[in-house]
Amino acid sequence: MLTFALKRLGLAVLVALTVSAVSFSLLYLSGDPASAMAGESATSADIEALRRLYGFDRPFLVQYGDWLFNALQGDFGQSYYFKLPVSQLIADRLSITMLLGVCGISFALVTAIPLGVAAAVRPNSFIDRTALFISVMGQALPSFWFGLVLIVIFSIQLNWLPPSGSGSWRNFIMPTVVLGYYAMPAIMRLTRAGMLEVLNADYIRTARAKGAGEWRVMFKHALRNAVVPVVSLAAVQMGFMLGGSIVVESIFALHGAGYLAWESIGRNDLPTVQALILVFAGFYIVFTFLSDLANAWLDPRIRVG
């Protein structure tokens, strides 16, 4: 188990390094960063001064090494737009995004897994069809539309929940539902498919032959085997939620990291974009690593790899 974990960790570090190199080279994708910063009216002397000030005149690898070294210590440089340390900027926004992501994925898992199990226990029953309907809806409804509908109903008509902001926990209810409902169909369908397959397995019959009750058979013997691919999917979706909840964050005016990324791209604020890419990729890497560990715990056969 330890060897497995170390191998996965080594792999994760390699992926992180690759991503850091890619995100650093973004700086040069849009041409000369110094002239881009200086603007159109700048003289060549101004550009040269900026180039020296920000160290763009040094060899690429030295710049990358320097940037990476600082980034590892949490220093991502200054935001061109806010003139604040990028790390501070991200830290302020990230707490909201993380809270939203955790709530969203929890909502998705808590609704999807029981529904998937129930659907698999009685395929083609009323509950299976209802679950299918719910998941097709979730897949088909665009988040921005669903979010707006919720605001119209619960904020404007019923006046139960605040439509925007991030002041209290009540602000997070609707964004959580919108974000979670987006992730829920895939998890639900995967749980159902996994359970359907596992419930036909010989060891399920063995469990029944031992005299185990239906709940025990479902949740102890079947679900543990069926949920392995679900964990991997949930990890990817969690990474996606943390990086890609831009739409939901803008609808509900939750100024999180996704919204910051969107703004910074528009403002050509490269240090911020670089740092955000690295942070988002870092989330993916961490969650993939954690899901690998979780799967190895769930299924001992994986531990050998």
Place this chain on the structure above:
Amino acid sequence: MSEEPILAVEGLTIDIPLAQGTLHAVRGIDFELNRGETLCIVGESGSGKSLTSLAVMGLLPKRLECAARKLAFRGTELQGQPASAMRQLRGNRMAMIFQEPMTSLNPAYTIGDQLAEALLLHRRVSKAEARARAVELLGKVGITAAESRLSQYPHQLSGGLRQRVMIAMALMCEPELVIADEPTTALDVTIQAQILRLLVDLQREMNMAMILVTHDLGVVARVADKVAVMYAGEVVEQGTAKEIFEHPSHPYTQGLLRCIPVPGRTKPGEHLGSIPGIVPSLIGKVEGCAFRTRCDLAESACAKPVPIHRTQGGHAWRCIHSDTERVPA
């Protein structure tokens, strides 16, 4: 023999609803089993052997329709029992060993957890006591270093070892009835003999009743007290092992016995017997003797309902001929 039989089955039928019609997989079978006895159910694939054993355990898939005049375990009718009552019997007083040791253990849990579970479900014992019992039984089924096996997972064990674990699991609660459904079919020939020996020794030691489902007549000859020969969902002949082997009375049983080589009697190079033809379809109404299309002694009367002949010793067969041995084959 005044003691109540462990298991009494009368007129058991199992129907499988299919799109093309109803498949009458088991068509009215009777048998009885006393404490300490071994009943071998013999027959080819699809004859209904496995379904019969699953029906006794109450483990048939729900879409199958199962009915019997009597399906009694120690005098208690099992049909109509609530699911909770059946659960208390299963794994506790009646246990089952399956055909596929490679897939019958849960890959996600250790051997120790799965063995202990069988006891913890039915007895108020601590986890430590359950594990101690698991070690004891692993020793009994001939697994060395039992203590260290407890923390192993099924994928770390060979097929023979897994089947030993399955046997140990079935015996955790000292059941009165064990049903072994082709327990050695999936194993190497050398392992088959060991596992069978083990099963029979344990059965005698614990004085359990055992139903051994098999298609291997060599196995039957060695272990059976009683034999029931199944063909196309019916018991065509049953009796004590001695009678079945010495006076097989149904043409199908006779055919089966001709298929096995006998040392001393079968000459090298001689062809073994075989039964031509295939098992008839059991979809829709089945009338008369199902074996008649493959039988050398078939007559027009075979298409009508077939009488059962019984001797005083309990030997019974289902054929229009009262004494097929005299009829030249």
